[in-house]
Amino acid sequence: MYVKSFRNLEVYKRARELSGVIFQITSGFPKEETYSLTDQVRRSSRSVGAQIAEAWGKRRYEKHFISKLTDADGEQLETQHWIETVMDCSYISEEVAKDLLKQYATIGKMLNSMMNKSESFCNNVVNEASPTDY
Template identity: 50%
Template sequence: MTYIKFHKDLIVYQKAFSAAMEIFHISKLFPAEEKYSLTDQIRRSSRSVNANITEAWRKRRYEKSFINKLNDADGEAAETQNWLDFAFACKYIDEKTHLDLYKKYDEILGIIVSMTVNSKKWTFSETKNTPPNNSNTQ
């Protein structure tokens, strides 16, 4: 049984980090006039997914705080999908890239929702002192 010790051990963190880096590289090809709008927005929201997962992990002593930060990560992931829609509509990315990234964020969103619904498994309690194992629920 593998225990999750750090936020970087979370599969959802790893998937979100990988997707954000992919967006970073793709967004380098966006037109210069998008620098302060679409490019900045999609980079910020995609990176914010990881930042909020990291904060949620550090706040797991308090279930409500943990859920709140996961809700923020959920919102940022959905916002990233919105910006992907704009990038595709503006023809800055092709259909395959759009669908691949959109599906990655659907998976990330699914994991975040699962962690939220099962927050008691992830947060500390008086009767439980070990973190959850690294299973497919995260």
């Protein structure tokens, strides 16, 4: 076992950090986007970390673990779509969009690596660390 908690996973830390960046960026969107584009990109970006946490809780069942990581990968890809849409609406620059897309692609690679090495995460599962262990 490499880590005690999903909170210690680098991919989880990056996903949380990026969802914070997305929140900050979307705070400046026009009011008319509040219940559409703003909501969509925030939800998908936040869901990446949530799916990773849920996958961690399902490590006793390798197929469930992989399934939740697949969901996390789907959410990061959806977030990439919304980032491109945000750029198309001229709410962010192409440079900012490219940087965010690159960071989400890295998360995707990390998730795929975890899926490919799922047995190392799922063998010898012990009780989850408490919130104070992070």
